[in-house]
Every structure is written in structure tokens, then in C-alpha cells.
Amino acid sequence: MMHSKPILLVEDNADDEVLALRALSKSNISNPIVVARDGAEALDYLFAQGQYADRDSRDLPAVVLLDLKLPKIDGLEVLRRIRGNEQTRVLPVVILTSSRQDEDLVSSYNLGANSYVRKPVDFIEFVAAVGQLGIYWLLLNELPY
Known part of the structure; x- marks a missing residue:
């Protein structure tokens, strides 16, 4: 049986993390979820370094849900490094x-983001948005790896 690829959630806000996890759960998304609470931890996970040095770096997540405003290394720099690595x-x-800054939107796409979603403030909308993301990226989208 093929194991489902994890989702990497990069989120420093504890409330938003709980909301995202609950929204994924309510959407019946059963993929394991790895949470990185800053940009440096996200990069360590993806490149199997630091606390994740024993992880197989070829075992990539199905999708990265990336916040932009992160401690240590911001989301745009995380995205830049993801796209800069073969x-x-x-x-x-x-x-x-x-x-809500348009320059964040433009920069994200210029750096190669696949999608840009503004977090709805309302929990029901947030659950719906995350559920739709999950269905698309985990069920419909086909990965090249």
C-alpha cells in the first residue's frame, strides 16, 4: 500500500495552526501533517537538515501550505530557496x-508559488477553503515525483 505523502504546514501563529489542522481534519484529509513554525524549520524539513537530518530528503510532501509572515526566515525566502533547489x-x-499586500501576491507568483490564498477570517470559510485546497492538491493534482 502506498503511503500518503505528508502536507507541510508552515505556520507560526498557534491559532491559525489549530484552525488549519481542524479544517484539514473536517475535510477528511488523512495525509500526515508536518508543522513547521518558522521558515528555518520548514527548510530543515524539506532539505533534511538540522533536527530532520535523518529524514529522506527525496520523500517530498504532497503540498506545502506556506504562510508569508514567519520568524527567522520569511515565507518569500522559503519559497525562493524551494524554487532554487533542483x-x-x-x-x-x-x-x-x-x-492583504498586493506586493506579497505579486512576489509570491514571481517566485513560483502555485497558488495564493488569503486566509478567511471566518472559521467556516476557512474550513471550506482548506478543504478545497486539500481536494485539489491531494486528490486531483498529479505530482511529477
Whole structure:
């Protein structure tokens, strides 16, 4: 049986993390979820370094849900490094942010984001949005790896 690929949720806000996990659960998404709470931890996970040094770096997540406003290394820099690495260059990255700044939107796409979703403030909308993301990226989208 093929194991389902994990979702990498990169989120520093504890409330948003809980909401995203609950929304994924309510959407019956059974993929394991790895949470990175800052940009440096996300990169460590993806490139199997630091606390994740024993992880197989070829075992990439199905999708990265990436917040932009992160401690240590911001989301745009995380995205830049993902796209700059041969192994992670085609990894699906969905920006999931509360940022309303148009320059964040433009920068995200210029750096190769696959999708840009503004977090709805309303929980029911948030569950629906995350559920739709899950259905698309985990069930419909086909990965090249």
C-alpha cells in the first residue's frame, strides 16, 4: 500500500495552526501533517537538515501550505530557496496568508508559488477553503515525483 505523502504546514501563529489542522481534519484529509513554525524549520524539513537530518530528503510532501509572515526566515525566502533547489523546484507550494499586500501576491507568483490564498477570517470559510485546497492538491493534482 502506498503511503500518503505528508502536507507541510508552515505556520507560526498557534491559532491559525489549530484552525488549519481542524479544517484539514473536517475535510477528511488523512495525509500526515508536518508543522513547521518558522521558515528555518520548514527548510530543515524539506532539505533534511538540522533536527530532520535523518529524514529522506527525496520523500517530498504532497503540498506545502506556506504562510508569508514567519520568524527567522520569511515565507518569500522559503519559497525562493524551494524554487532554487533542483530537488524541490517543482514541489507544489500554496501561499496561505492573511497578508492583504498586493506586493506579497505579486512576489509570491514571481517566485513560483502555485497558488495564493488569503486566509478567511471566518472559521467556516476557512474550513471550506482548506478543504478545497486539500481536494485539489491531494486528490486531483498529479505530482511529477
